[in-house]
Amino acid sequence: MKINSSLEYLLLRYKENKLSQSNLIVTDDIDKCVSELKIVVKNILCSDTFSASCDKCNICHLIDENSLSNFIVIEPDGAAIKKEQVSTLMNKFMLKPDLVNNNVFIIKNAEKLNASSSNTMLKFIEEPSPYNIGFLVTNNINAILPTIISRCQITKVNYNEEIIEDEEIIDLASVFVDKIENDYYNALFFVKENLLSKDYDKDRYILLLRKMLDIYYEVLVNKINEFKSNNDNFMYLNNLNYDILNKKVQILTGYLDRLNYNVNMNLFFDSLIVEMR
Ligand SMILES: [Zn+2]
Secondary structure (H helix, E strand, O other): OOOOHHHHHHHHHHHOOOOOOEEEEEEOOHHHHHHHHHHHHHHHHOOOOOOOOOOOOHHHHHHHOOOOOOEEEEOOEOOEEOHHHHHHHHHHOOOOOOOOOOEEEEEEOHHHEOHHHHHHHHHHHHOOOOOEEEEEEEOOHHHOOHHHHOOOEEEEEOOOOOOOOOHHHHHHHHHHHHHHHHOHHHHHHHHHHHOHHHOOOHHHHHHHHHHHHHHHHHHHHHHHOOOOOOOHHHHHHHOOOHHHHHHHHHHHHHHHHHOOOOOOHHHHHHHHHHHHO
16 A cells, blocks of 8 residues: 655654654644554554565554554544543553564644643653654644644645646745745735736635745744755745744634635735734
8 A cells, every 4th residue: 555655754764763753744634644654653563574464463463453552543532632641641651662662652633632631742752762653643733732843753744735836826925925024015015016916816816825835834844853944945934933933824824714705805915914024
């Protein structure tokens, strides 16, 4: 079975001994992502040479049955993931695993960690036992405690990402970001001249905001993972600190949502620019 290339990359990192012990996976399809992640986990824990249908080892069988004590998946119990669920996991994973090399956990819908379970989770990943590997899977990074985010390696796993191929919009998005960040007083003028005057339909404005969101998001993810952005066009965004980038991602996400309703585009851009500043 073929899995998402970002998940394959995690496996590669594991084989190179470079996989982070705490991983935050941001995906647009949690169920699919978790089921593919289980294949990664089997690769990690399999006692034999893993193959798609490993029927030689008991470990893979136990993983399939959800009955391997060294592999735990936590899902929300009702509306939230509760503190007790996380403390139970902590206690179970205090010991060195016996049958396998690692203890592996998956937190499904990590955005459902509430204030108290988030704090327990934070304690858990702050001082991980050297055998533990964790995957927090979410579809909403903004709902995750920033202190948790800062301790995790972030991986984006998108299944429904439609690649934006509209060159004009791609250019406009990068110039608009540049105006907002470096030439604020002319940003509104830019909008009037280059966006509003063209009388685009709503879909293209949505595309524009999605592209802008991608730009900020990529810099944010690189910053958290301490990669230097490979995109020289947005070097100036690297100078923004984590909190500000995170805030800007949140603002753009909110504005993108507003485009689903009837909005006056003039006022929309006006207040977007003010808030982004
Ligand atoms: Zn196996």
